Amino acid sequence: RILVYGDYDVDGTTAVSLVYSFLKKNYSGELSYYIPHRYREGYGISRLGMDFAHANGFTLLITLDCGIKSVEMIAYAQSLGIQVIVCDHHLPDDQLPPAFAILNPKQKDCKYPYKELSGCGIGFKLVTALAMHWKLPLETVYEYLDLVATSIAADIVPIDGENRILAYYGVKKINESPCLAISILKELGGVQKALSISDLVFVIGPRVNAAGRMDDAKKAVEFFIETDATKIQSLASALHSDNDDRKEVDKSITEEALS
Numbered sequence: 001r002i003l004v005y006g007d008y009d010v011d012g013t014t015a016v017s018l019v020y021s022f023l024k025k026n027y028s029g030e031l032s033y034y035i036p037h038r039y040r041e042g043y044g045i046s047r048l049g050m051d052f053a054h055a056n057g058f059t060l061l062i063t064l065d066c067g068i069k070s071v072e073m074i075a076y077a078q079s080l081g082i083q084v085i086v087c088d089h090h091l092p093d094d095q096l097p098p099a100f101a102i103l104n105p106k107q108k109d110c111k112y113p114y115k116e117l118s119g120c121g122i123g124f125k126l127v128t129a130l131a132m133h134w135k136l137p138l139e140t141v142y143e144y145l146d147l148v149a150t151s152i153a154a155d156i157v158p159i160d161g162e163n164r165i166l167a168y169y170g171v172k173k174i175n176e177s178p179c180l181a182i183s184i185l186k187e188l189g190g191v192q193k194a195l196s197i198s199d200l201v202f203v204i205g206p207r208v209n210a211a212g213r214m215d216d217a218k219k220a221v222e223f224f225i226e227t228d229a230t231k232i233q234s235l236a237s238a239l240h241s242d243n244d245d246r247k248e249v250d251k252s253i254t255e256e257a258l259s
Contacts, residue, residue, distance in 0.1 A: 065119025120151030
């Protein structure tokens with residue numbers, strides 16, 4: 001049983017959505033996902049999350065956009081009989097966590113030539129390798145490039161090198177055949193033209209991020225992995241509403257700070 005575990009921001013939720021959706025289509029075992037609550041659990045791997053995994057019989061945890069600094073929590077997970085694969089793009093400390101495997105190009109001994117992938121970009125690399133291992137056509141992973149481009153834009157990673165290529169083809173996919181979730185957010189954001197990287201930063205990103213800021217980021221993953229058009233519309237309205245609330249809070253905090 002695999003639990004896909006990720007951070008509550010745009011990068012983390014797109015990464016979880018990508019890896020979960022790919023595995024759902026191509027892996028026959030039991031599968032679920034977990035996003036820690038920003039205010040109750042905080043960033044990274046939480047004890048609450050590990051206890052949830054253990055109580056529900058998960059034996060493999062795939063972390064996305066977090067985990068590289070969670071030395072104690074990963075040791076705790078192992079004590080519960082849970083193996084951990086860490087997929088993270090943050091800078092490692094001198095001591096690496098005792099994970100089963102680590103995908104992070106910023107590790108000292110990593111020879112991967114491009115170091116600035118987003119967390120979702122690392123998830124994309126994981127599923128690309130799985131597709132090759134399972135002898136699946138690479139088109140099965142290219143369909144998620146819209147999520148990768150969204151993460152690159154919203155996480156403000158450098159758009160050069162490999163990220164530039166991933167962003168280019170991701171934006172191309174968004175404008176030619178986007179997933180239903182992104183096309184509905186585009187509509188709600190009132191964008192009439194072709195979407196650009198700036199639109200991903202200022203229109204799509206904030207609506208996805210607002211779920212974790214104002215409520216629960218699990219909503220963002222539900223939104224990206226849902227295939228029923230009516231349910232997606234309802235989830236999109238909830239994200240849009242969270243974003244309106246977030247704007248109001250931002251405005252009142254700014255006014256308070258200025259006064």
